[in-house]
Amino acid sequence: MHLFIAVFGMLVAALMAASGVAALARGWVLPLNRGRVLRTRLYGAGQLVVAVALCWQMAVLTRLVPRPDSAPTLAGSALLLIGLFMIMFSQRIGGGRSRSGAA
Numbered sequence: 001m002h003l004f005i006a007v008f009g010m011l012v013a014a015l016m017a018a019s020g021v022a023a024l025a026r027g028w029v030l031p032l033n034r035g036r037v038l039r040t041r042l043y044g045a046g047q048l049v050v051a052v053a054l055c056w057q058m059a060v061l062t063r064l065v066p067r068p069d070s071a072p073t074l075a076g077s078a079l080l081l082i083g084l085f086m087i088m089f090s091q092r093i094g095g096g097r098s099r100s101g102a103a
Helices: 002-026 040-061 071-089
Strands: none
Touching: 002 040, 040 071
16 A cells, blocks of 8 residues: 555656746746746746655655654655745745736
């Protein structure tokens, strides 16, 4: 069961990394997020950090990192939070939709 979760997590991490590279290299953002993202380079870097954190968490899950304590898990969680904060700071505060005068 752990192997199935690890493979799925690595697939998600690969997709996030591909999206992060596209945002860094070309400034391309997924259509769902185009209205919200202001800083595409910060957004892409945040996605790459999250992808690395997911890979690290999956390595800890499958015990590829031979450490008995919880330091590797905390390191992966810290990376994940850093990446999520980077993504958060790259986006517009009120969302992507502009408000019209009509209620």
